[in-house]
Amino acid sequence: MKKPLIFALVIVTQILATSSSAESKSYRIERVAILAQVNPDGSMDIRESRTYRFRGQFKWVDYRLPIKGFSSIENFTLRDGDMAYRPSDSEERGTYEMQIGEEEFYVKWFYRASNENRTFVLSYRVTDVLKVYPDVAEVYYQFIGTGWDHGAGEVSVTVKLPAGANLDEIRAWAHGPLWGNVAIEDAATVGLDISNLPKRRYWEGRILFPARLV
Helix, strand or coil: CHHHHHHHHHHHHHHHHHHHHHHHCEEEEEEEEEEEEECCCCCEEEEEEEEEEEEEEEEEEEEEEECCCCCCEEEEEEEECCEECEECCCCCCCEEEEEECCCEEEEEEEEEEEEEEEEEEEEEEECCCEEECCCEEEEEEEEECCCCCCCEEEEEEEEECCCCCCHHHCEEEEECCCCCEEEEEECCEEEEEEEEECCCCCEEEEEEEEHHHC
């Protein structure tokens, strides 16, 4: 009669241990810092730093960007401190897998982290991001899409425009949660910042500047 009881206790202990392990493993996106340089040819170079706080051991993370408001993605690179990641389907540490579909750009990369903060830097160029009208050029871009199942503690976006405008020729709006901020810092710089961006909520900007600059 004792053996079934002992067996049951072992099973319960294993379940509780597994549950405790699952609960203790989590991550948070502490900060996203994006620098976007608008180019006169209609493209935009983006450097995105993503800082994660890992609790427990992790081996991979992924990134999703909706293909919206531009034609293609070029010159993708990924770094983690001094490590430059390379494309591969081996799932080895220091590699990434990339997929470009009709609606989404997707990257999954592999590393090793345990109870620490890590910052990954993604760089790429998006093409045909500008709309040019007779009097103004427009950047309308979704910097954070809705495909994230984790929110971000802080999002800071800096958009650098082509030089040559006057301050009163720049207009800018932010779209997303109402507590975000937009600031025209000078005639070539617009900031779009928000704290505590919830999961599955987008953060985008619309900027107008003189058409003569492109």
